[in-house]
Amino acid sequence: MADPLPVVGSTAPSHASTPTAPAPAKPEPKPAVAFEEFAKLDLRVARVIKAELHPKADRLFKLQVDDGTGLPRQICAGIRGHYTTEQLEGRLIVIVANLAPRVIRGEESRGMLLAASDVPKDAAESAQRSVIVLQPAGEIAPGAIVS
16 A cells, blocks of 8 residues: 655644644535536546646646556646655546546646645635645555546
8 A cells, every 4th residue: 555645845743832723714615516416527546657847837737647548648736835746656646537628827637636625725825735635545456436
């Protein structure tokens, strides 16, 4: 089983006497989605084959992933301030495989990597934000369906 992804710039307190940060604001819940709508998402496991810096965006990586189809897939992911290319390459991740392709700063992205964050994306620039890439708890082949 792969080790959990370390996070660049972890904010875990190092001393018991260090004051703890206030709990993050709870995000507003989004509207309910019918099961039939949710079931349209194609969530699957992919392995990061190559991670590189996006040439036109400071917060993005360009990821080449193996999603089990045998066809190359590129995904742009806004996690650059939280991980390094070395931490991502070879890792299993969870992606939304059937998201419509989108050009992001001149690079096509054909899917979305799933990650968790403790601060909403639209929070102030100065907000300290932890981002954790979602990954399977054990080894499983790329293309495995997530349900």
